[in-house]
Amino acid sequence: MSDAIIQVENLGKRYRIAHQQQQRSYMALRDVIAHKLAAPFRVLKGRTPRSEIAAPSSDLRPPSSRMEDFWALRNVSFEVKQGEVVGIIGRNGAGKSTLLKILSRITEPSEGRVRLRARVASLLEVGTGFHPELTARENIFLNGAILGMHRAEIRRKFDEIVAFAEVEKFLDTPVKHYSSGMYVRLAFAVAAHLEPEILIVDEVLAVGDAAFQKKSLGKMGHVARTEARTVLFVSHNMTAVQTLCHRALMLAGGELIAAGPVATVVSRYLREAQGSNEEKHWTDPQTAPGNELIRIKRVRILPEGDSELLTMHSPLRLETEYWVVKDGAATHLTYHLINDQGIIVLTTGCPSETRTPGCYRAIFQIPGNLLNSGGYFLKLLIVLNENQVAYENDGIASFTVVDAAARNHACLGREPGVVQPVLTWKTINIQA
Amino acid sequence: MQELVIEAGRTERHYWRDLWRYRELFYFLAWRDILVRYKQTVLGIAWAVIRPFLTTVAFTAVFKGIAKLSAPGGLPYPLFVMAAVLPWQFFSSSLSESSNSLVTNANLISKIYFPRLIVPAGAVITSFVDFLITLGLLALFMIWYRFVPDWRILTFPLFILLAFGAAFGAGLWLCALNVEYRDFRYIIPFIVQFGLYFSPVGFASADVSAKWRLLYSLNPMVGVIDGFRWSLLRGKSSLDWSTTLLSMTVVILLMASGIWYFRKMERTFADVI
Numbered sequence: 001m002s003d004a005i006i007q008v009e010n011l012g013k014r015y016r017i018a019h020q021q022q023q024r025s026y027m028a029l030r031d032v033i034a035h036k037l038a039a040p041f042r043v044l045k046g047r048t049p050r051s052e053i054a055a056p057s058s059d060l061r062p063p064s065s066r067m068e069d070f071w072a073l074r075n076v077s078f079e080v081k082q083g084e085v086v087g088i089i090g091r092n093g094a095g096k097s098t099l100l101k102i103l104s105r106i107t108e109p110s111e112g113r114v115r116l117r118a119r120v121a122s123l124l125e126v127g128t129g130f131h132p133e134l135t136a137r138e139n140i141f142l143n144g145a146i147l148g149m150h151r152a153e154i155r156r157k158f159d160e161i162v163a164f165a166e167v168e169k170f171l172d173t174p175v176k177h178y179s180s181g182m183y184v185r186l187a188f189a190v191a192a193h194l195e196p197e198i199l200i201v202d203e204v205l206a207v208g209d210a211a212f213q214k215k216s217l218g219k220m221g222h223v224a225r226t227e228a229r230t231v232l233f234v235s236h237n238m239t240a241v242q243t244l245c246h247r248a249l250m251l252a253g254g255e256l257i258a259a260g261p262v263a264t265v266v267s268r269y270l271r272e273a274q275g276s277n278e279e280k281h282w283t284d285p286q287t288a289p290g291n292e293l294i295r296i297k298r299v300r301i302l303p304e305g306d307s308e309l310l311t312m313h314s315p316l317r318l319e320t321e322y323w324v325v326k327d328g329a330a331t332h333l334t335y336h337l338i339n340d341q342g343i344i345v346l347t348t349g350c351p352s353e354t355r356t357p358g359c360y361r362a363i364f365q366i367p368g369n370l371l372n373s374g375g376y377f378l379k380l381l382i383v384l385n386e387n388q389v390a391y392e393n394d395g396i397a398s399f400t401v402v403d404a405a406a407r408n409h410a411c412l413g414r415e416p417g418v419v420q421p422v423l424t425w426k427t428i429n430i431q432a
Numbered sequence: 433m434q435e436l437v438i439e440a441g442r443t444e445r446h447y448w449r450d451l452w453r454y455r456e457l458f459y460f461l462a463w464r465d466i467l468v469r470y471k472q473t474v475l476g477i478a479w480a481v482i483r484p485f486l487t488t489v490a491f492t493a494v495f496k497g498i499a500k501l502s503a504p505g506g507l508p509y510p511l512f513v514m515a516a517v518l519p520w521q522f523f524s525s526s527l528s529e530s531s532n533s534l535v536t537n538a539n540l541i542s543k544i545y546f547p548r549l550i551v552p553a554g555a556v557i558t559s560f561v562d563f564l565i566t567l568g569l570l571a572l573f574m575i576w577y578r579f580v581p582d583w584r585i586l587t588f589p590l591f592i593l594l595a596f597g598a599a600f601g602a603g604l605w606l607c608a609l610n611v612e613y614r615d616f617r618y619i620i621p622f623i624v625q626f627g628l629y630f631s632p633v634g635f636a637s638a639d640v641s642a643k644w645r646l647l648y649s650l651n652p653m654v655g656v657i658d659g660f661r662w663s664l665l666r667g668k669s670s671l672d673w674s675t676t677l678l679s680m681t682v683v684i685l686l687m688a689s690g691i692w693y694f695r696k697m698e699r700t701f702a703d704v705i
Contacts, residue, residue: 015703029613105438105545107702114438128543131464133471138464145460146544174471 004079004117005198005230006103011112013073013098013254072098073254076112083228087235087245087262089269095254096234100124100202103232118197118230121148125202127187132176136167136186139175143190157193164219165189185212192219199223202234220244238266239403239414270309270402280397285323291391293329294382297321297359299397304365311404312420315368318378321361329384330354333362336379345371345418352386372420373403447695451547461554465529466561480562481569484521488514488573495634504636505668508577515664516633516657518566519595523602523653524624526559530603531610531620538705548698549691552607556600570664584663591659597683598652604690608697611705632657636669645675652686655679 073095080086090096101107103114104122129146130139140161144154162168165186167178175183201220217240224231224244235241241248241262248265250258252272258265281298282288288295298321307314320333334349350362377398382391403414436446470476488510495501496509503512530552534541537551574580606623610616631653632640640648648654655676662671 029615032613101702102438106542108699109438109440111440116436116438120436122544124543125539129537129540131468133468134464138467142460142464145457146540146546148454148457151456 003081004115005082006080006117006232007115008079008103009077009113009115011073011076011099011102011114012071012110013095013102013107014110015070015072016067017070071254073102073109073251076251076254076256078249078256078259080230080232082118083230084247085224085229085231085233085245087233087241087248087266088251089235089238089241089248089266090251094251096251097124097202098254099251100200100232100234104200116198119148120198120200121194121196122200123147123191123194123202124200126184126191130175130183130187133174135172135174136162136165136178137171139186140190143187147191147194148196149194153195161189161193164192164215181212188212188216192216192223196229198230198232200232238270239405242266242404267309267404270404281321285325288323289380289391289393289396290322290325291382293324293326293331293384293390294333295323295325296380296393296396297323299378299380301397301399304368309404310399310401311368312371312373312401313368313405313422316366316371316399316401317363318366319361319363320380321359323359324355324357327357328354330386331390332383332386334381334383336381337366338377338379339372339418340375340377343418345376349381349383352383369422370419371401372417373401373414375400447547451549454546454550457546458550458554458557461550462557462561465554465558469558477565480565484514484517484566485569487517487521491517491634499635501635501639503668504638504670505665507665507668508579511573511577511579511665512636512661512669513634514570514573515661515669516631518563518570519591519656519660520628520631520633520653521566522559522563522595523599523656524627525562526556526599527603527606528620528624529559530555530600531606531616534607534611534701534705535614535617541705542702548701549604549694552603552694553600556596556603559599560596579665581664582666584667586663587659588663591656591663594652594659594680594683595656597687598656601683601686601688601690602652604694605686608690608694611701612697627651627653636661637675638670645672646678649675649678650682652679652683655683 076095076099088096088099098107100122101124102109103116104120104124106122106124127143129143131142134142140158141151141154145151162171165182165188167182167186170178170182175186178186220233220240221244223229224233231244233241233245245262247260248258248262248269249256250265250269258268279298279300281300282296285295285297288297290296298319300319301310302317302319303310304315304317310316318335322333324331330352331354332350332352334347336347337345339345346366348364350364375398377395380391380393380396381389384390470479473479475482491513492510495513496503501509503509533551533555534548540546540551541548606616606620610620630648630651637645637648637654637658649672656679658669658671658679659676661669
């Protein structure tokens with residue numbers, strides 16, 4: 001027997017999806033009756049192979065050629081040891097939530113096995129079971145009970161929870177009168193004070209305003225670091241995963257495709273998430289973006305130096321290849337770098353020059369430790385005679401800058417700011 | 433350290449132990465429903481009393497005033513009716529509450545694990561609290577008519593238990609069915625409405641002709657109502673033990689099959705809700 005506290009073997013979850021016009025998860029009895037009546041005729045026509053009827057979840061579900069098996073999770077095996085903090089990452093639909101649902105026993109696996117050797121509490125959503133008509137005080141008790149706390153335990157932590165949520169003044173107000181921020185703070189506060197041996201957390205960190213996010217991430221970090229709790233943590237916030245977790249599992253399409261030290265798995269995830277949007281290229285000068293002066297052949301954004309990713313800290317290189325089509329015109333290229341809030345972060349252009357027809361490559365660098373993390377797109381201008389805009393393309397290329405470094409302070413979210421240069425601070429004592 | 437194994441079709445083992453471990457949640461859910469039920473209402477808890485009171489008045493007017501029926505043993509008709517209205521109302525409200533309980537708690541079901549049986553059971557408990565309040569109304573009626581029950585009232589808890597079983601058993605069936613087939617949302621009001629006519633609420637079950645009596649006692653509420661009347665009203669309304677036993681059997685079957693069906697369907701609740 002191993003010392004694993006969570007042992008997952010060959011786990012799989014199958015859903016049957018119906019291809020119907022109306023998408024609904026439940027059925028109407030009407031449909032079943034209609035289906036049962038029609039069944040003999042279908043069998044006569046031989047359209048329903050018997051094997052399809054073997055639905056483990058519910059025998060009442062009508063077998064139908066429109067039903068299809070969908071594996072939300074398959075062949076997943078891993079182990080988690082006592083006190084480990086494991087990040088689970090993957091894109092939307094990769095099977096993360098299904099995995100958590102099975103581990104927290106909300107739904108049953110279709111195959112495979114999980115062994116848990118401790119009490120599990122799961123936090124798949126903050127504020128589960130909150131009732132709008134009840135006051136904060138009542139909801140704290142109710143929510144605590146739902147999350148598996150005992151009354152005495154809740155009573156002991158009551159003041160701490162209230163203080164953490166910053167709702168002292170509104171303790172006896174029904175939560176339906178709360179602002180959404182207060183609501184979420186209260187919900188997180190209850191959840192954060194749970195003390196199970198294994199904690200399963202799903203994306204609950206992106207709640208509240210920036211200040212509260214810092215606080216809640218800080219609390220998570222505290223729990224993970226100092227209390228030696230076993231935590232399974234699902235998040236899209238790679239900084240948080242990097243900082244809080246020791247190991248990470250990466251899921252894609254329901255399968256476990258990577259497991260290992262957090263830095264390796266996270267960088268693989270980011271590499272795949274960045275995908276191919278950093279490079280665009282066109283082969284036909286007739287249809288490529290541009291005008292009768294210049295046609296764009298290729299736009300590439302590459303990390304410089306030893307980084308494989310476009311990170312906040314590494315310099316970026318932007319390469320533009322283009323065909324000069326018309327002879328004898330003084331042109332130049334200008335880029336606007338625009339962030340995902342639509343703010344122009346910077347403008348840069350090459351000197352204007354008259355070039356003979358042919359293919360050219362223009363390169364410039366954006367230094368590291370300048371851009372904040374987030375999505376960016378490039379607006380391209382072709383300028384004639386220094387100041388006439390002859391062509392504009394609003395989104396010739398786009399890329400994402402990630403923050404992949406672990407941090408040693410409490411804030412794990414994106415720091416606000418258009419740019420995020422690393423500035424040197426110096427503090428001197430001027431009066432004793 | 434104890435080990436928990438999660439496997440297809442394996443939840444069974446821990447179920448009853450978990451039910452006990454989650455007893456506090458059970459208490460909190462019932463407490464929440466009771467607390468919420470009368471919030472933002474002007475009359476509040478008084479509603480629990482007003483409904484059976486008005487029903488009793490209306491039934492007395494219809495069955496005594498218009499249909500000229502009389503209560504056995506010279507009992508005051510309102511008292512005779514009320515002894516049946518109380519269990520009926522308990523039954524019908526727990527039926528409608530518990531059948532919808534899973535669907536209205538869908539967010540809990542899909543986010544948190546706990547034995548799902550707690551949800552419909554909590555709904556029945558909530559109706560039971562209302563029922564206890566209405567017992568006070570019955571007591572007031574008894575004082576008004578200067579009616580004192582005799583030793584038979586000692587058997588009353590037995591019939592409360594029977595009413596509870598009937599409500600819970602039927603509630604489990606409808607609750608599980610309602611998750612899978614939302615048609616039941618529309619069927620339940622009919623069951624409640626027709627059930628009122630098929631149960632001896634406004635009249636005595638002795639008024640039903642002997643030919644149909646056996647079939648009639650398959651309705652579990654017949655045994656419950658007869659039992660209520662017999663135990664509360666000094667036995668003036670006779671109790672046929674054979675039909676009572678039949679009702680008890682039906683209730684036990686209903687409970688057992690309800691739990692079985694609920695347990696069977698429970699595994700997929702989170703997926704289909």
